[in-house]
Amino acid sequence: MPYLRRLARWLIGLVASLLSVAALGDAKSLLGGTLLVTPLIGADGEVYVSLNVCPHRGMKISTHDVGNTLVHLCIYHGWAFKPNGDFIGAPVEKEQMHGSICSKAELGLKKARVELYGGLIFATWNHEGPSFEEYLGEAKFYFDMLWNRTDNGLEVLGPPQKVSIDCN
DSSP, rough: OHHHHHHHHHHOOOEEEEGGSSTTEEOOOOOEEEEEEEEETTTTSSSSEEEBBOOOOBBBBBSSSSESSSEETTTOOOOOEEEEEEEOOOTTTGOOOTTSSSOGGGOOOOOOOEEETTTTTEESSSSOOOOHHHHHGGGGHHHHHHSSSSSTOOOOOSSOOOOOOOOO
16 A cells, blocks of 8 residues: 555546535545545635545544535544634534644645646645646647537536445
C-alpha cells in the first residue's frame, strides 16, 4: 500500500458527476482509490471534496451512499462538520478534547483540491501539485472531445449501478 500513498500525492482523479451533487447540501459517499471521499455542494455554491473520516477517532462520517444535509455528524462522538469540511463543534467541545494543541480550524475534515471539468468533479490531495490543465497535457484535446461536446459537459442519467463480484 505505500506505493498507493505515493501515487495519490500527485494523482488527480475523477470523483463524481457534477449532476450527482447538484443542490446545496447534496452529498455522495464513494470510494476514491483506497479512501472514502464525499463530494458535496457548500452554502457558497462551491463543490467540496473531503475525506469521509472523522479526525477525532477515524469513524466514517457519512454512512449513506447519497443524501442531503447541511451538517455532517460523526456517529461515534457527535463531532459536527459543515459541508465544506470545517469543524462546527462537538458535544464536549468546552472540555477541549485535544487540549490547547489544536485550534478549532485544525479539527476539520481533510480537504482535496477540486477542479470541475466537462460536468465532472476531479480532485487531488496535493494542493501544490500541477494545475489540472498541466496534468492533462496534450491529452486535453481528447478529453474535450469526450466531455465538452455541449455547454453543460457530460450528463449522467440515473443512479449508478453497483456490482460486487467475489473473486481473488
